[in-house]
Amino acid sequence: MTANAERMDAAAPAALTPVLSAEGLHVAFKGRGRRGSARAVDGVDLDVHAGEIVALVGESGCGKTTLARALLGLERPTAGRVAFEGEPLRYGMRPLKTYRRRVQLVLQDPSGSLNPRHTVYDAVAEGLRIHEGHTADERDRVAAALSRSGLRPPERFFLSYPHELSGGQRQRVVIAGALVLEPEVIVADEPVASLDASVRGEILGLLLRLRDELGLSALVVTHDLGLAWNIADRAAVMYLGRVVEVGPVEEVLASPRHPYTRALLSVLPESGADSPVILSGEPPDPTRVPAGCRFHARCQVLGSGQADAAGVAGRCRSEDPGVLSGGTATQVACHWANA
Amino acid sequence: MNYLEVKDLRVTYRAGEGEIPAVRGAGFGLAPGSKLGVAGESGCGKSTVALALLRLLPRSARVQGEILLDGEDVLTMRWGRLRAVRWAGASIVFQGAMHSLNAVRRVGDQIAEPILLHENATPGEVSRRVGRLLEQVGLPRWRAKAYPHELSGGQRQRVMIAMALACEPRLLIADEPTTALDVMIQAQILRLIDRLVGEHGISMMMISHDLSVLAETCDRLAVMYAGRVVEEGPADSVFADARHPYTAALSSAFPKIGDPESRRNPHGLPGDPPDPADPPSGCAFRPRCPVAEERCSTVDPVLWPVEPAAVGNGAAGRAAACVRMLPEMRSAGVAAEPAEPNVAAPEESR
Amino acid sequence: MSGPQREQVPVTARALAWERRRRALAGFWREYARNRAGLFGLVGLSVFVVLAVAAPLFVDPGELSVTGAPGRAHQPPSLAYPLGTDTFGRSVLDLVVWGARISLTVGFLATAMSVALGTLIGIVAGHFGGWTSAVLMRVTDWFLVLPPLVLAVALAAVMTRSTLTIIIAIGVTVWPATARLVRAQTLAVEARPYIERAWALGAGHAHVMRRHVLPNVMPVVLAQTTLLVATSIIAESTLAFLGLGDPSTISWGGILQDARNAGAVSSGIWWYMVPPGLAIALVALSFTLCGRALEGVLNPKLRERR
Numbered sequence: 001m002t003a004n005a006e007r008m009d010a011a012a013p014a015a016l017t018p019v020l021s022a023e024g025l026h027v028a029f030k031g032r033g034r035r036g037s038a039r040a041v042d043g044v045d046l047d048v049h050a051g052e053i054v055a056l057v058g059e060s061g062c063g064k065t066t067l068a069r070a071l072l073g074l075e076r077p078t079a080g081r082v083a084f085e086g087e088p089l090r091y092g093m094r095p096l097k098t099y100r101r102r103v104q105l106v107l108q109d110p111s112g113s114l115n116p117r118h119t120v121y122d123a124v125a126e127g128l129r130i131h132e133g134h135t136a137d138e139r140d141r142v143a144a145a146l147s148r149s150g151l152r153p154p155e156r157f158f159l160s161y162p163h164e165l166s167g168g169q170r171q172r173v174v175i176a177g178a179l180v181l182e183p184e185v186i187v188a189d190e191p192v193a194s195l196d197a198s199v200r201g202e203i204l205g206l207l208l209r210l211r212d213e214l215g216l217s218a219l220v221v222t223h224d225l226g227l228a229w230n231i232a233d234r235a236a237v238m239y240l241g242r243v244v245e246v247g248p249v250e251e252v253l254a255s256p257r258h259p260y261t262r263a264l265l266s267v268l269p270e271s272g273a274d275s276p277v278i279l280s281g282e283p284p285d286p287t288r289v290p291a292g293c294r295f296h297a298r299c300q301v302l303g304s305g306q307a308d309a310a311g312v313a314g315r316c317r318s319e320d321p322g323v324l325s326g327g328t329a330t331q332v333a334c335h336w337a338n339a
Numbered sequence: 340m341n342y343l344e345v346k347d348l349r350v351t352y353r354a355g356e357g358e359i360p361a362v363r364g365a366g367f368g369l370a371p372g373s374k375l376g377v378a379g380e381s382g383c384g385k386s387t388v389a390l391a392l393l394r395l396l397p398r399s400a401r402v403q404g405e406i407l408l409d410g411e412d413v414l415t416m417r418w419g420r421l422r423a424v425r426w427a428g429a430s431i432v433f434q435g436a437m438h439s440l441n442a443v444r445r446v447g448d449q450i451a452e453p454i455l456l457h458e459n460a461t462p463g464e465v466s467r468r469v470g471r472l473l474e475q476v477g478l479p480r481w482r483a484k485a486y487p488h489e490l491s492g493g494q495r496q497r498v499m500i501a502m503a504l505a506c507e508p509r510l511l512i513a514d515e516p517t518t519a520l521d522v523m524i525q526a527q528i529l530r531l532i533d534r535l536v537g538e539h540g541i542s543m544m545m546i547s548h549d550l551s552v553l554a555e556t557c558d559r560l561a562v563m564y565a566g567r568v569v570e571e572g573p574a575d576s577v578f579a580d581a582r583h584p585y586t587a588a589l590s591s592a593f594p595k596i597g598d599p600e601s602r603r604n605p606h607g608l609p610g611d612p613p614d615p616a617d618p619p620s621g622c623a624f625r626p627r628c629p630v631a632e633e634r635c636s637t638v639d640p641v642l643w644p645v646e647p648a649a650v651g652n653g654a655a656g657r658a659a660a661c662v663r664m665l666p667e668m669r670s671a672g673v674a675a676e677p678a679e680p681n682v683a684a685p686e687e688s689r
Numbered sequence: 690m691s692g693p694q695r696e697q698v699p700v701t702a703r704a705l706a707w708e709r710r711r712r713a714l715a716g717f718w719r720e721y722a723r724n725r726a727g728l729f730g731l732v733g734l735s736v737f738v739v740l741a742v743a744a745p746l747f748v749d750p751g752e753l754s755v756t757g758a759p760g761r762a763h764q765p766p767s768l769a770y771p772l773g774t775d776t777f778g779r780s781v782l783d784l785v786v787w788g789a790r791i792s793l794t795v796g797f798l799a800t801a802m803s804v805a806l807g808t809l810i811g812i813v814a815g816h817f818g819g820w821t822s823a824v825l826m827r828v829t830d831w832f833l834v835l836p837p838l839v840l841a842v843a844l845a846a847v848m849t850r851s852t853l854t855i856i857i858a859i860g861v862t863v864w865p866a867t868a869r870l871v872r873a874q875t876l877a878v879e880a881r882p883y884i885e886r887a888w889a890l891g892a893g894h895a896h897v898m899r900r901h902v903l904p905n906v907m908p909v910v911l912a913q914t915t916l917l918v919a920t921s922i923i924a925e926s927t928l929a930f931l932g933l934g935d936p937s938t939i940s941w942g943g944i945l946q947d948a949r950n951a952g953a954v955s956s957g958i959w960w961y962m963v964p965p966g967l968a969i970a971l972v973a974l975s976f977t978l979c980g981r982a983l984e985g986v987l988n989p990k991l992r993e994r995r
Contacts, residue, residue, distance in 0.1 A: 059521040059522070059523055059524075060492075060521050166611045166612075167381070168611065169611070193519075196380035196381055196548050197380065197548045197549055197550065197589055197592040197593065198380050198548075198588055198589060198592060198607065198608035199380070199607065199608070200592055200593075200605070200607060201591075201592050201605040201606045201607025201608070202605075202607035202608070202609060203607070204605035204607070205605050205607055208603060208605065223521050223522060224522075225522070225596060226593050226594045226596060229594050229596045229597075229601065229602060230594050230601060230602075230603070230604070230605040231603060231605060249602075250602075253596050253597070254596070254597045263523070264522055264523065265596060267522055267523060267525075267526035268522065268551075268596065269549075269551040269552050269554065269555035269556075269593075276526060278523070278526045278527055278530060279523055280527075282491050282493060282494070282524075
């Protein structure tokens, strides 16, 4: 638990420039046919500081993957910007290539994110070859990245193909492929969602160890609140294109204030909640963002009349609670919680 | 008597020249109206067991043992009887509802299919039944006209459940029904299954790799590893107080939020499941076991009662296949004969 | 389920690459050898290729000229001339053996040309999409609806009468099908997550097309190629038969044309017509068998069904 204590110190100096940040980020997709444009990311300020693991939590369709893609420069924001070490990201071919050496992506499905016709060696060496061509120490660096990811001895895996490996091993290969470039930030999109329960903890432990040993920062996109509790320093809960609650994991998950966060936590199996709040219906449609608070139509606090009692029900229906700012402070976008 | 009784089930797949044992003597029972959760990681044989129950395995699989459904052995059943059992006796909800639905047919027609196939019903009656089924699973009647791609993942899973319930089965087999669904949708579907199973008095077998989901939904749990049941018992006590080290690893994989012990401390299980074509000697779990001992490499433990079952209360019985749970081991610590891989033990204790 | 590599692992990156290729080839051959029809095709093909390459060793080119013919006209098969002689007294067996050289050359070169063209256009159209794809695919469609034989006849008539003209005429007419196929395959490959991973690693267009799309498209192309060779050889024979080939070279189609002109059909000189026709059929069959076998090896979905 010594690492734990160090973490607390590392997270404290919030005045430093964040490594990676989204500033007023909007990403909209043009609608097809009669549908309006989809506001997948609808105004997000989010910072990732050096050596920090931030969990971006939300249901599918809430825009969390689009936000991650925008942070990697894979999606152009329609408004706002992405900044790396304070510098806004430029979208030319060359600056993007330099940027992508320092920010790496780990995808959800390790079976799909490895080319079935490339050996483990080729998959890990790919990033090196893109940025440096064939180098003399390529083999050593690939071996080092593999063993750092827990595939030991690395030589044993060089000539294996992805289909010869288990799911956990494949995800380790993907992580090794990211590590070989010695990045500053890893963006992981549901890194354990398609893995078995038994392997899950191993991969999460690896991410945590990489942070402690290499000082890596990570943004982990997930729908799994337990993952955030397991490894993240801060959590940002996203709903319909906006971050609705953000702060240290201990505060956001252990004493949630936004009704949506509360509902998500209450439905976890074994959560111990007496009366789980199962929100009805599907996650809403980003082509039709409701007026007022975007959560108000499904909000259990508004539905049960508690918001009325607090005298904010009218504002919930008509007034947008606004965009939460970046930084490390605990914030919540809810009229009721802030009342 | 149990509605479903599986005894010493063995399934081997022919692959190339060799044979690969996928299920190596699994056994469990399911009382009428109760819910059994089968847990384990991919490749442990849990889905093979589900398919074997209705003889849905490919022809390359050889199945041995006994599967008694309401006292009748499914494995020796005649074809006509099997067809009747497949619908009225038991039906399956598969994982991945996107692939299990026909993309070019309206969901209403797909729900109606088993009714038309197995019962002589008029078209009007069938469409009324379909409408009622859709309402039961929480979808409006007019959704019968929708094609699968017009529905969300959760809605498609609801359609799958409606299809499974169409012929009022007595047993529902749900294979990873909520995998790949969001927490909120997962909660909706689990609640729906729970309600329907309760209302109709259906027995259910639910398969998942997520022990916490099963513990929440089911009465009893069976944990499978490398083609065998390694622990069995009431859901709550198996989840909270695991006797087999593998169960313990599974139940700590998903942390309890707010529990300081798991904060920044994910629990996993090192290593990979054994190669079914080349299992390790002794206990199959030994290479990954955190508490393995020397004798584990020679003794292949059977499922053994770990708590003396109260007389007349079979539901309380618990069993685990771990040498540390064998009574003679606990007292004397002498090396036992390598045990027969037979899973009859819990039966004798009841 | 780990990949156990018990043998010695090479030390350098280059040696690793060679070792990988060696293993891939060995595995490929094991799969291929399980297909009996494919083996027959391979044997047939090898016989033709060896005959064509070694032809100068046992056929005297001088005896194949109209003036240097050793025998009399239209001799039936005998010990001296196992397949008889043609109008000019040349040995039909020698002609057929020599004809294999042109037929195979044209078949391979025309196929190489059309496959290269089709693969390039297909990958570029599939990769860039948008208006690039729209323009390229309209051009492809235009070629696709042109009757190939008519276009080839027109081309062969306009250009000088040479083997090269035939190759170009066939190559230009056969590629659209390949382009369509490759484009569809490219679209499927580009939707895979590993392409996204490559972009995130900083890859450029060239890298994605060469390292990811091409290796995944190649199997389909390879199988298609072997089938195309058969098509090309038949097309070459057809053009030569129609008198559009180079009259100074000997090809199977040319022999057939000579036979028809000599009235071989009406006068029952079967040995003049049957051998070149049979040769065309056998080579086409060999290539088709190989192509089907390759398809089975390279496309795992077909393999499972077997």
